[in-house]
Amino acid sequence: MARGDDLDPLSAVLAPPPNESPADREGRLRAEAEAKRISDAIDEEIQAQVKAEKKGPKPIKVLLLGQSESGKSTTLKNFQLLHSQKTFRTERSSWRAVIFLNVVRSIRLILEAIADVHALQNPPPSSPSGRSSTSASSSPISTTPPDSLPKLTSEHLKLRMRLLPLLQVEEVLIRKLTPAGSGEYEATSLGHITNLPAGLENSGNNSGGSDSGISGDGAGGGKREREIAVNTQFAWKNMFTRLMTGGSGRDSGEIGSWEGDPDDPGKIIHACGEDMIKLWGDPTIQSVLEFQKIRLQDLPGFFLDELDRITAAKYVPTDDDILRARLKTLGVSEYRFQVKDGSGFGSSTREWRIYDVGGHRSLVRAAWAPFFDDMNAILFLAPISCFDQVLEEDPNVNRLEDSILLWKSIVSNPLLSRTSLVLFLNKIDILKAKLASGIQFGHYIVSYGTRPNDYDNTSNYLRRKFQQIHKEHSPAPRTFYCHFTTVTDTKATSMILADVQDTIIRKQLQETL
Numbered sequence: 001m002a003r004g005d006d007l008d009p010l011s012a013v014l015a016p017p018p019n020e021s022p023a024d025r026e027g028r029l030r031a032e033a034e035a036k037r038i039s040d041a042i043d044e045e046i047q048a049q050v051k052a053e054k055k056g057p058k059p060i061k062v063l064l065l066g067q068s069e070s071g072k073s074t075t076l077k078n079f080q081l082l083h084s085q086k087t088f089r090t091e092r093s094s095w096r097a098v099i100f101l102n103v104v105r106s107i108r109l110i111l112e113a114i115a116d117v118h119a120l121q122n123p124p125p126s127s128p129s130g131r132s133s134t135s136a137s138s139s140p141i142s143t144t145p146p147d148s149l150p151k152l153t154s155e156h157l158k159l160r161m162r163l164l165p166l167l168q169v170e171e172v173l174i175r176k177l178t179p180a181g182s183g184e185y186e187a188t189s190l191g192h193i194t195n196l197p198a199g200l201e202n203s204g205n206n207s208g209g210s211d212s213g214i215s216g217d218g219a220g221g222g223k224r225e226r227e228i229a230v231n232t233q234f235a236w237k238n239m240f241t242r243l244m245t246g247g248s249g250r251d252s253g254e255i256g257s258w259e260g261d262p263d264d265p266g267k268i269i270h271a272c273g274e275d276m277i278k279l280w281g282d283p284t285i286q287s288v289l290e291f292q293k294i295r296l297q298d299l300p301g302f303f304l305d306e307l308d309r310i311t312a313a314k315y316v317p318t319d320d321d322i323l324r325a326r327l328k329t330l331g332v333s334e335y336r337f338q339v340k341d342g343s344g345f346g347s348s349t350r351e352w353r354i355y356d357v358g359g360h361r362s363l364v365r366a367a368w369a370p371f372f373d374d375m376n377a378i379l380f381l382a383p384i385s386c387f388d389q390v391l392e393e394d395p396n397v398n399r400l401e402d403s404i405l406l407w408k409s410i411v412s413n414p415l416l417s418r419t420s421l422v423l424f425l426n427k428i429d430i431l432k433a434k435l436a437s438g439i440q441f442g443h444y445i446v447s448y449g450t451r452p453n454d455y456d457n458t459s460n461y462l463r464r465k466f467q468q469i470h471k472e473h474s475p476a477p478r479t480f481y482c483h484f485t486t487v488t489d490t491k492a493t494s495m496i497l498a499d500v501q502d503t504i505i506r507k508q509l510q511e512t513l
């Protein structure tokens with residue numbers, strides 16, 4: 001066998017020359033070492049490439065845009081439900097706290113309305129006109145004849161007293177969400193809580209004359225209301241989990257961990273359950289709200305029709321509850337999902353990064369722009385049910401008009417000329433309900449004229465409006481992707497999101513070919 005080595009042509013070539021001098025040998029070894037260094041570097045590069053390929057292709061980036069309350073965070077929750085169910089479910093107990101906050105807020109508004117009406121029923125002696133000194137002179141209360149005042153009894157006032165502890169629950173929850181001095185949150189905002197039909201409101205504002213052809217009815221004039229907003233950088237979910245686990249910090253996310261916790265706000269909610277149900281079901285209280293032009297059922301985070309279930313001792317939010325819970329976003333957050341490449345693109349997974357931003361006007365333009373550069377797609381939400389509402393942040397601006405102008409600014413932005421734009425005309429469930437209740441679309445959307453006040457006509461009218469802007473203002477021709485959505489409906493939304501994912505992947509593939 002030893003002879004075979006001698007016969008190996010490779011060994012013969014690589015063998016040092018028989019009469020090699022020490023200097024030649026040194027030179028040869030140096031050259032061999034250099035060749036090895038180069039070879040190792042090449043190997044390393046190849047290894048790095050293999051590793052990168054294993055990691056998969058570049059992530060798909062999607063930015064959620066739209067005005068405040070358009071449904072961006074709710075759309076994100078749908079993504080979580082589809083692709084990150086475990087996280088979604090472990091956060092259930094944190095959403096329980098937000099739902100309590102939403103319930104208590106609605107109850108507080110009722111208690112305040114009772115106090116206002118009670119003050120009108122019992123005017124101070126110095127106010128013979130029957131107007132309360134506590135009610136603002138511009139309030140609709142002062143302009144309504146006193147004999148139309150609902151008649152509150154001592155039972156109503158007792159009920160109100162019994163429910164006052166709920167205000168402490170609200171304070172505790174708010175403190176947890178927005179710890180004083182952290183500077184990472186904005187606890188309050190002012191906003192209107194009523195939608196008065198045009199003509200009834202006392203402001204009479206009308207921005208009108210915009211190129212969107214939509215009038216800015218000054219609907220509103222009701223109470224101004226603070227809304228909790230949470231900075232996405234602040235770990236509010238951990239705060240609630242800590243609250244739930246009695247300060248142990250154990251991030252179990254299990255509802256069971258609330259049990260036996262003296263700080264559990266669910267205890268007071270449960271104890272006040274019957275009284276809350278009584279309050280909301282009372283016809284006089286309903287007329288108090290009507291008198292004050294307060295429609296709680298139109299506010300995001302409305303749960304009073306389900307108090308039975310929500311005030312139960314062991315209440316666990318359903319997926320639907322979580323989707324309907326309202327917590328305003330401040331700042332920008334990134335969420336990562338591993339998404340299967342379906343629809344004939346193989347069975348590999350791809351990382352998707354979804355960016356949720358706060359849509360409040362003061363935050364919008366400045367915070368969104370840095371993200372424009374690198375996005376595969378923008379999912380733009382326009383809540384088309386808001387045709388009769390004004391902006392919380394500027395009561396002179398009709399919400400639908402604001403959405404249209406925002407759409408126009410995104411469509412025409414040259415930085416986004418190669419970005420896919422997907423439009424969700426959202427909250428169609430509320431649009432249908434409003435039209436069915438007789439609210440006249442054409443009354444607010446002047447350019448709609450006297451066309452039929454039904455869902456098909458109004459929704460298609462708006463679709464065409466958005467499409468026209470897309471066509472006229474895009475820097476270069478691009479496809480118009482549009483869906484009518486109710487993003488609180490998880491089943492319908494999951495199908496739409498699958499379609500959107502498919503569209504984005506196809507577009508991305510086309511570009512890389």
Ligand SMILES: Nc1nc2c(ncn2[C@@H]2O[C@H](COP(=O)(O)OP(=O)(O)OP(=O)(O)O)[C@@H](O)[C@H]2O)c(=O)[nH]1
Nearest residue numbers: 069070071072073074300324326329359427486487
């Ligand atoms: N009925 C109904 N409610 C919806 C729909 N979409 C969103 N909502 C509710 O509207 C409220 C506002 O939705 P969000 O997703 O918080 O809105 P946002 O765009 O993230 O708002 P900001 O964080 O303020 O920018 C929530 O209570 C949602 O449950 C819808 O299609 N139908």
Ligand SMILES: [Mg+2]
Nearest residue numbers: 072073328329
């Ligand atoms: Mg949000």
